[in-house]
Amino acid sequence: MLANILVTTLVNGAAYAMLAVGFSLIFGVGRIINLAHTAYYMLAGYSIFTLVRVAGLAYVPAMALSILLVTVVAVLCYKLLIDPMREHETTVLIITIALALVFQELMLKYFGGHFRSVPGVAEGSLSILGVQVTRQQAITCAVLAVILAAVWLLLHRTRFGLAVRATAQDMEAANLMGMDVSRIATLTAAVSAALSAAAGALVAPLNILEPHMWLNPLTIILAIIVLGGMGSIKGSIYGAAIIALSESLVIFLIPQGSFLKGAFSLLIMIIVLLIRPEGLFGVALEGER
């Protein structure tokens, strides 16, 4: 029981953290709530499915290719549809929902509403400290951790990362210091989409694919973002851990808990917000008016 809870928490938590970090990045830099964020996750899943099952590619190249593909699609969407609308906050909201619906319907049209599955990299299971873990879960977890570390290095050890953090802190000041804010935002959108796609690609073998699979993670990562503090990368990771843990606790400890898992994580979010209205690691955005 305890082992199951731990494994589920780790795998889900890592995937949620990646989705949430991507979402946080583009929110921080562009002040864009991208509700199509998890649609990229779904697209990556389907893209791998096509490349592996139809085109007959091996899993790893298929993964790389689909991450690239989804990122290109996402950047195009950003440049053509989201970027010109940035001043109209609510319009961006609607456009991103509509985009997610467009992707959902396209997938429904070409793949149908059936549940699909993607073959994994490795079969079988191994035991770590006496806990049974499937190889796929272990690999997914490890790769997710590596990617998260890479994102941290990118943000904290490179000039680009510095620019991203500066823009997130104060866009006007960053612009005055001579940074090309619009280019940074585009690049951030690309990184954010790539993270979402990578999460989709890695989790795809563990989950079933279906065109509506973007909606559930979307509400969960929204909870994570709010819980951790909007725009805070550290907050997203802690938030993901908390939500993933509470989800697996509810599923394993409460009868019929899977109905309540979404409700329970959102309840935690609301409780945290009531105590700390700016989230765990958020900065109060009082200065922004």
Place this chain on the structure above:
Amino acid sequence: MIRVWLLRLYRDFKGDILALPGRTLACLAVLALFIAPLFIRDTYILRIITLTAVYAVFAASWDLLSGYVGQLNLGHALFFGVAAYTSAMLNLHLGLPPVLTIPLGALAAVMAGLVVGIPCLRLKGQYLSLATLAFPIILKGLVYLFKEYTGGELGISGISRLAGSRLVECYIALALGAVLCFLIWKITDSNLGLIFHAIREDEITARASGINTTAYKLLAFCLSGLFAGIAGGFFAHYMRLAGPFTLDVLLSFQAIIWTIFGGITTIYGSVAGVIILFPLMEILRAFPEIRMLLFAAVIVIVLRFMPEGVVPWFLDRVEKECPRCKERNAFTRTRCRVCRVSLSEREVRARTTTRA
């Protein structure tokens, strides 16, 4: 006596409605909506008209809270769903007639507004939107959990009908929709509306001017809940079903889509958005496979080029604002209908530059 009164009515009608193409069109559209059911025997089309009226109230109530007060509510379906379930349960278990259950359902939605509003008003901006998103999802989880009371996925069915025939129901919906939307519009046009505008534009300044912003925001939550609740209760009795669909995230998004498509912070924009998009969605049933795709594509493309919404975009084309008295004029006029000042932009600019 009656003649004088009629003459005055005619004068006001000519001066305030016929003078502006936007208002004339709106009047014609409402008139058409009211006359059309008389000639339609097809219950399917009657149903579309009825639901359009119900959803118009729902979208307008979202605009009242999110457009005017600026409290972007992503979980508006909560009010709709709470009222629908309350009405359905009261009707089914206690046998109350719709005349009672719909107001009681709306009252429950007002309570929901308080339950959401009191904790959430500690939050600001996007935090508030995302927290409001959570409530209908939590409630939906509870609905699935307590299957014996709520019917789970199937919902509560077998509720009594509103009226004997579909035509009568359609007219009740139209009348109710017209009255409620007008009421919402009047609220936003009143002093209260001005305070709402002030809170959205700059909450700190509003508070500094002696406005108890928290109380007014709470009031907005309750008012919005009230109107959305009436729509929800009506919906339950019309469909004779209150299902988990009424708490869906997509229903909340639907209200936002309608309002922003029509034009946010206008009320009439949200109503127009429903009147355009809801029947469009039904027409698109002709292409069942790509229906949602077309719908979403239409929204993306339209908003890409008219970010303010369709109605403000259209009004900007057919009406001009007088540069001096800010009165609106039809695009055909060269002089303002109130203060006779020239409306041609070039002439105005020439005059101001010579004065300088």
